[in-house]
Amino acid sequence: MKVMRLKDNSEGLASLYCADEAEPTVVGNDEIKVRIHASSLNYHDYSVATGAIPTEGDRIPMSDGAGVVVEVGEGVTQFAPGDHVVSTFFPDWLSGAPTVGDFSRTPGDGIDGYAREVVVKPQQWFTKAPSGWSHEEAATITTAGLTAWRALVVEGGLKAGDTVLLLGTGGVSIYALQIAKAMGAKVAITSSSDEKLEKAKALGADFTVNYNTDEKWGKTVAKWTGGKGVDHVVEVGGPATLGQSIHACRVGGSIILIGVLTGIKGDIPTATLMRKQIRLTGVIVGSNKDQWDFVSALECMNFKPVVDTTFALERLSDAFAFEESGKHFGKICVSI
Numbered sequence: 528m529k530v531m532r533l534k535d536n537s538e539g540l541a542s543l544y545c546a547d548e549a550e551p552t553v554v555g556n557d558e559i560k561v562r563i564h565a566s567s568l569n570y571h572d573y574s575v576a577t578g579a580i581p582t583e584g585d586r587i588p589m590s591d592g593a594g595v596v597v598e599v600g601e602g603v604t605q606f607a608p609g610d611h612v613v614s615t616f617f618p619d620w621l622s623g624a625p626t627v628g629d630f631s632r633t634p635g636d637g638i639d640g641y642a643r644e645v646v647v648k649p650q651q652w653f654t655k656a657p658s659g660w661s662h663e664e665a666a667t668i669t670t671a672g673l674t675a676w677r678a679l680v681v682e683g684g685l686k687a688g689d690t691v692l693l694l695g696t697g698g699v700s701i702y703a704l705q706i707a708k709a710m711g712a713k714v715a716i717t718s719s720s721d722e723k724l725e726k727a728k729a730l731g732a733d734f735t736v737n738y739n740t741d742e743k744w745g746k747t748v749a750k751w752t753g754g755k756g757v758d759h760v761v762e763v764g765g766p767a768t769l770g771q772s773i774h775a776c777r778v779g780g781s782i783i784l785i786g787v788l789t790g791i792k793g794d795i796p797t798a799t800l801m802r803k804q805i806r807l808t809g810v811i812v813g814s815n816k817d818q819w820d821f822v823s824a825l826e827c828m829n830f831k832p833v834v835d836t837t838f839a840l841e842r843l844s845d846a847f848a849f850e851e852s853g854k855h856f857g858k859i860c861v862s863i
Contacts, residue, residue, distance in 0.1 A: 529863075531642035531843050533586045536578040540844045543576065543588075551647040559606050560598040560647045564662035566640075567591045567834075568850050568859040569670040569698065570786065575636050576847050582636055588843070589861070590616055590634050591669035592641025593662045603650045611656040613665045613822075614641060615815050616673065618652040622816035642843060644863055654818045657825040663860040667832040668821065670812055671698035671858060675706055675761065676821040677813040678783035683759045687711030690757040692748050692775050694764055696723045698858045699785060701833050703761050704730055709828040715748045715757065715775075726856050730833070738771075745771030756780060756803075766793020778803045785810050833857030 528550040534542040554560050566589040574580040576588055592614040596606045606612060616633060620626050631637035656665035678699075679685040691707045693700040693716040700716065707714045708731040715734040716727045724735040734751045736744040749756045756777030762769060765787030772782055773796055782805055800807065813821075835855040838846040840863045850859055 528644035529840060530587060530644070531589075531840060533576060533582070533584070533588055535584050536575060536580075536582055536586070539577045540847050543844045543847075545841050548643075550645045554598050554600050554647055555649075556600045556602040557649050558600045558647050559596050559603055559612075559650050559653065560645065561592070561594045561612060561653065562597050562645055563592045563594040563641050563643060563863050565593045565666040565863055566642060566861045567663070567666040567669070567671065567698070568846055568861070570788065570850075571630075571633075571670065572635055572640075573847055573850055576843075580630070580636060586635070587639035587642050588635045589640040589642040590614070590636070591666045592634070592646065593656055593665035593668075594863075599650075605650050606653070606655070611660075611662070611665065612653040613656045613668050613818075614653055615651075615818055616670050616812040617814065618649070620814045621651060622814050625811075625814075627811075642840060642861070642863075651815055654815065654822055657822055660825075660831065663834055663837055663862060664832050666860060667698065667702070667834070667858045668818065668825075672702050672832065673813045673818050673821055674785050674810065675699050675702035676824070677817055678761050678785055678810050679703055679706055679759060680710075680824075681813065681817055682783055682808050682810060683781050685710055685712060685759060689713070689759060690752055691715070692757045692760045692772065693717070694760075694762060694768055694772070695788075696720070696727060696856050697763065699763060700761065701727075701730070701857045704732060705830045705832070706828070709830055712759075715751055717744055723856050743771070743774075745774030748775040752777070759783070761785060764789045766790055766795065770794070770796050770799075773800050773803065773805060776803065776805050779805070781806045781808065783808050783810050834860050836860075837862050
């Protein structure tokens with residue numbers, strides 16, 4: 528089978544190489560054999576591939592994997608051959624409150640991921656994919672989709688009529704836009720690109736702000752709500768954007784921190800956060816049960832994820848370079 532590996536990620540994308548390796552043949556009692564057809568890129572994968580997150584040499588990257596079950600072990604009850612499935616980000620976190628705080632067991636980081644044609648893994652490492660979705664579409668669920676779902680629904684308790692602020696037009700933010708609109712919420716979204724903001728409007732965004740031309744975009748968003756502030760913020764930037772997100776959020780509102788694209792240190796207006804009694808919650812993807820619930824919800828929602836560009840597996844380095852350029856809108860996928 529064809530496999531992509533990172534020879535030494537301290538060398539960045541140049542360390543990615545393609546190899547031909549033996550396909551796994553033994554399927555254990557509780558295991559499934561999956562023919563992987565697609566993966567999707569996330570900032571976490573990019574960080575591993577470029578060496579920002581160190582990992583062992585010859586690691587197989589990519590946290591997301593979607594494909595078809597070709598064989599099941601005797602003890603498997605959730606799947607049958609022919610089922611379309613999608614991987615989970617934390618394979619050992621099955622349900623309940625968070626049980627992990629690192630990536631030591633995350634595919635593509637602490638353990639080998641899905642940049643390969645075939646895997647044999649325990650059945651709880653996967654859920655079913657939504658009916659009628661392509662493998663590329665399903666691959667976007669593992670990290671970006673589930674993060675958006677958990678941020679808005681599991682942690683945020685999103686309901687019809689709520690107002691939501693989303694930062695940027697990457698995979699999580701566009702997924703969150705689609706989820707929020709499908710559930711009857713009103714959405715404001717930011718970007719440095721007017722072209723991308725127009726695309727967001729076409730997907731249903733109710734209000735847009737270019738943060739390059741409006742440095743106080745948080746207060747601008749608050750004015751959009753009549754001065755009250757939004758109910759929910761999905762915060763991807765971290766220290767350089769969190770202050771404006773706090774200004775945009777209503778008293779008693781919710782900010783879900785799902786990324787730190789602007790760094791891990793910075794000045795935060797903690798007094799304003801306290802005065803407004805905002806609930807600030809850190810989130811990293813979700814559990815196996817969260818993903819099953821999300822897939823069930825997607826079966827009832829009338830949208831498909833936005834896939835910008837798809838690359839062949841052998842062009843994984845090019846895919847990451849495209850991600851690095853910031854030119855994409857929504858998700859970048861890899862066809863395997």
